[in-house]
Amino acid sequence: MADQAALFHQIFLVTGPVFGLVLLGVFLKRIRLIDEAFVMTASNLTFRATMPTLLFLSILQSDLKTAFQPKLVFFFVAATFLHFGFVWLWSLRSVPKEDRGVYIQGAFRGNCGIMSLALAANQYGDYGLSVGGVLSGIIVIVFNILSAFILSIYSPTFDANFKSIMREIVRNPLIISVVAALVGSSIGLTLPEWVVRSGNYFAAMSLPTALICIGGTLSLAAFKSSGRVTLSSSLFKVFWMPLFFVPLAWLLGFEGRELGILFLFLATPTAAASYVMVRAAGSSASLAANIIALTTVISVVSFMAGLYLLNYLQLI
Structure with a gap:
């Protein structure tokens, strides 16, 4: 019993601070200490500046062979495509046509760049941050392509083409920072100590600010009005996806920290970017x-x- 209590305490130390900041965002929005203008500005700052700095420094200061793990990346990308395909097939018989694009995107597009990265950093420290940073940067490309593709099929007004999708990918600050860090690490780039320290101070704002913004954007009214379609898409994202692919990853030989990171990235809730x-x-x-x-x-x-x-x- 004591061992189970210690295990639960250890897990709460990983998840508690992350969801605590999300709840803080909900509370601050409710008492009007933050508003939509703050959330938009802070989210923009996080996406375009502090988060890219965090990913760049964490990957640059880590061993490249540790940060970039091709097998881990390939499995996660393959799992995303397989899950996307299955959810699409499922939606053909159970979801109204006008809702299918939103339903499918919600069922596969996870909040990897914030929620999963924060949990990976809490669970595995610098290792989780560097490996998770590379994983986030790569999967963002996949998410953007699949989201634009499925929404263009089921939206009467949205017309995404390959050129516009690639333009958004090339301009994505998170992707730019990951690529720059991988290149810098491969050529042995070193930065002055004062630059690294200043960057670390700036980057430290990323996860707390982003998590508070997630809480600030949550709609309790929307939660109360959730229906069958919402519940089905949500369960695909946070229940069925990890329940199927985590055991599969274990059967394929993933274990320890790699299996733990895969779980944290597969089980993450739907990304707020999907709403935009x-x-x-x-x-x-x-x-x-x-x-x-x-x-x-x-x-x-x-x-x-x-x-x-x-x-x-x-197992982890």
């Missing part, structure tokens, strides 16, 4: 907001349950 893309596509923004809210709430339990089970079975 849905609005741009002219599809159901309310459904997108419902999925984001519901997956975030469910993930509080699913993350802790998954980490507890994997630790109890001594």
Whole structure:
């Protein structure tokens, strides 16, 4: 009993600070200490400046062979494509046509760059930050391509073409920072100590600010109005996806820290960026907001349950 209590305490130390900051964002928004203008500005600062700095420094200061793990990247990308395909097939028989694009995106597009990265850093320190940073930078490309593709099929107004998708990918600050860090690490780039320290101070703002912004964007009204389509998409994202692919990863030989990071990235709730893309596509923004809210709430339990089970079975 004491061992189980210690294990639960260890898991709470990983998940508690992350979801605590999300709840803080909800509270600060409710008492009007932060507003939508703050969330937009802070989110923009995080996406374009502090998060790229965090990823760049964490990867640059780590061993390149450790940060970039081709097998881990390939499995996660392959799992995303397989999950995307299955959810699409499922939606053909169970989801109204006008909602399919939003439903599918919500079921596969995870909040890897913030939620998963924060949990990986809490669980595995610099190792989790560097490996997770590379994984986040690569999967963002996959997410953007698949999201634009599926929304263009089911949206009456959204027309995404290859050129526009590639333009957005090339301009993405997170992708630029990961590529720059990988190149810098491969050529042995070193920065002055004062630059590294200043960068670390600046980068330290990233995860707390981003998590508070997630809380500030959550809609309790949207959560209360969740329906069958919302619940189905949410369960695909935070329950069925990790439940299928984590055991598969273990059967294929992943274990320890690699298996733990895969779980944290597979089980992450739907990314807030999906809402922005849905609005741009002219599809159901309310459904997108419902999925984001519901997956975030469910993930509080699913993350802790998954980490507890994997630790109890001594797989991570």
